[in-house]
Amino acid sequence: MAAETLTKAHDSHAAVEDGSNWGGGKSPFNVSYGKLMMWYFLVSDAFTFSALLISYGTLRFSSPEWADPNKVFNAFPFLEGWDVPLGFVSLMTFILILSSVFVVRAVQEGHRMNKDGVLFWMFWGIVGGAAFLGCQAWEWMHLIHGGTTLWWNPYGPQAFGMLFFLITGFHGFHVFSGVVLNIIIWIQASQGVFHRRGHYEMVEKVGLYWHFVDLVWVFVFLAFYLL
Amino acid sequence: MGHHITDEQYKSQVSAVWRATIWLSVITIVEVVAALMWMNYVEPGTSKFLLNGFFIAASLLKAFFIVGEFMHVRYEFRALTLTILTPTIFLIWFIVAFLWEGDAWKNNRQRWDVQIEQGWKDPAKIEKHTGGHGHHGGDDHGDGEHH
């Protein structure tokens, strides 16, 4: 009996050592350390944004009144005097989604080792990001001209203006750094760096960051424009 | 990873991404339309509780598409997905406790009868803060004044 138990136990050992992904000697998720670190960085950054958005919620809950987004965000470039509630921000959202899609396409082309495809789609991803930043600049300027600042606004309590500029600003800063990263990646790809390396994983990692920026926008949009 | 994929896999992946794009766009449009309909057709002062619940659910659905499809999580190992998503559980109590607190501060402020200055309702102040620039924006921010 003892011998039987021994073999049995030994077999289970072998299974632990070779069969499972968690047996050591390789990644349990079949991903490189770089991608894993990018993922966990994004989880961490998600907590940065969560803290800001939750602070927004807390101050909003503590305020007896709040600004009505349909009244604040109702302007559109070149359409002076029109009342287009949420029109411009919908366009911005759409631009950011498309930009994200373009970068996914670049990643997919990278999997096929198609350098021209990566360059093409990455280029449009960068254009989308830059366009979003431009839109945000216009929106900010428009609000500031209308009297909305960090210190006062015509629509409601002080906290609305300061939280709006701080959080969209922090998001915009992320978009900006994402665009810069995308440009760096585009240049490296155009020089054939990744082709020589044999994989386009860098595009994938920077792509993750770029989608994360899009993800955050979903919740910024929710907090400031919808709720 | 630098693995090469077959044409078929490639095609299905590309179409999956465009499908997700359409979903994201449609959800956003529905959200905005819902907000506008609410503004135009629902009596002011009605509780937005259900509508806000819908907005939050729709946003979570959008997040699902972005994380699942764009960030490729649907195709990763289940264990990796879990390590990424589990920490977000901590956000639940983070949100509940903070908002509960915010609500309590509001009640405290009202109870202590701290006069919250309603300065933003005063039309004279708008002039002061825009410094005469208010009309160059060519916008219609007047709603705020007469609100």
Add this chain to the structure above:
Amino acid sequence: MAVTDIKLHHEIVVHGHDDHHDEHHHKESFISKYIFSQDHKMIAKQFLITGIFWSFLGVLMSVLFRLQLAWPGETFPIMETLLGKWAEGGILTPSGYYSLVTIHGTVMVFFVLTAGLSGTFSNLLIPLQCGARDMASPFLNMLSYWFFFSAGLVMFISLFIETGPFGGGWTAYPPLSALPQADPGSGAGMTYWILSMSLFIISSLLGGLNYITTVLNMRTKGMTMMRLPLTIWAFFFTAILGVLSFPVLLSSMILLLFDRGMGTSFYLSDIYIAGAPLTNVAGEVLQGGSPILYQHLFWFLGHPEVYIIILPAMGMVSEILATNSKKPIFGYKAMVLSILAITVLAFLVWAHHMFISGLNPFVASIFVLFTLLIAVPSAIKVFNWIGTIWRGNINFTPAMLFAIGFVSLFISGGLTGIFLGNSALDITLHDTYFVTAHFHIVMGLAGGFGLLAGVYHWFPKLFNGRMMNNTLGYVHFWVTFVGSYCIFWPMHYQGMTGVPRRYYSLEYFQTFDIYGDLKVFITVAAIIVFFAQFLFVINFFYSAVKGKKMTSLNPWNSTTLEWTSPIEPGHGNWVGPIPHVHRWAYDYGKDGHEFIPQTVSDDQMRAQGLKVTESGH
């Protein structure tokens, strides 16, 4: 028995896989080897020595303000020599006192017990005990140290600026931290403080991401998660805590910076100075914010932070107790699960630091519930440590003494945590020395004892096989252990009678005159403990250069992987292939063997004719 084991250890050919070995054996310059090193062992030493520097400053500060507390109004020429205008005529000024307390807290919590503890030992042990050549990203690891170094540099500079360092407490509550005009230290000193903290957050993030990724991705073949030593489990969860909670501190710092520099009012509302409300640049009264928001955000980090301090100490203590008792750790799975439970609870209990802040009492009641739950995993750990050393064949090395000291301190400090976790009791105790005693014993001293235990135990792995002097170690332990209790135990009594903490001087309270001698006693004990640390510092630096070299690879007869690497491991840790792992980390006293290293398989033992019983590990 030990003879068999050593033979076992040396003669069995270790099977291994030889991916990317030998690639690290190029010649290194002085700068790449000692300064901008990417070797995790060198980075660990950098963290440790920087930590020792900061602990010297931090503890010295506490001695200075203890002098003020024991003998208020007395002149101490040394004080003027050290502090200049902050102690004109040898009497510490109130601003000087508050700055000392603040910087003492900040430095001890972040630079000594976070960077110095988890920075040092996560770096040293994660690759060595997991069986990896180095961290996942040695470059980011190096950056992690240099960001920490810069954070320290900025904090150090802030000690010398005209208006002095920040003096509003290590928690930096607004409005003291948000209004530059609130106090001399709230000006430039606070700006430096924020900058320093931001750099520290980046450092901790880079380190934490590396630790997590390395533990998950880089374990050697056969090293399943449930075979990891408890040290690695502890470092792993510590890193998770840091990665998830430090970003929240970053957010709170961003809001604070805006309040300070841009005139916003995230944390300020209806502030009246000399009867006039404070206004912003637009001439509006500051409104809408709340200082309690800052406290929530701060403690959302701050509470996990105390576990960031205690978990690595717990992990190392578990390892040291098992090794030196020559018994398997009692309840390995329960230990892992309790680390997990502590990690989860860490994110649910932050507001128990704020029971007297004006927190909604209904919210507080939930926080009381979560807080008291922490007693469960903590008690499991304590019982398991005692179970581990129970009837063990104990080898009382200095490391073992410090580990046992840790358990003692953790019990004494943990019990008062149950008092303070109840909001009803906390309301009376919170602003008294009771809290000072509680957190110093359970976090500061226990964390410090874990750190010292780790240094004594792993010193040969840090400094090329050299050992620390045992006699000095014993004297160091006993003076520190008895002295620490002498400092903090009496504070409980002070606190129970209501002696308020954070006060510059207590002379205005006649009631507390009864504690005149006790205050002096505490201060004298603090001075003795402070000077006892020089025994450690001398021992440390002397042994690093001239210490006795160990003769075998494995001086403590330990099972874990770091003791299979060469006495003077190069960058890459193992010459030749990385050893494979065949068993869990706690095969002590199994089948009559004193210890069986993780690298030895049952087959190898059978081949040598040694007795083997299979176990599930």
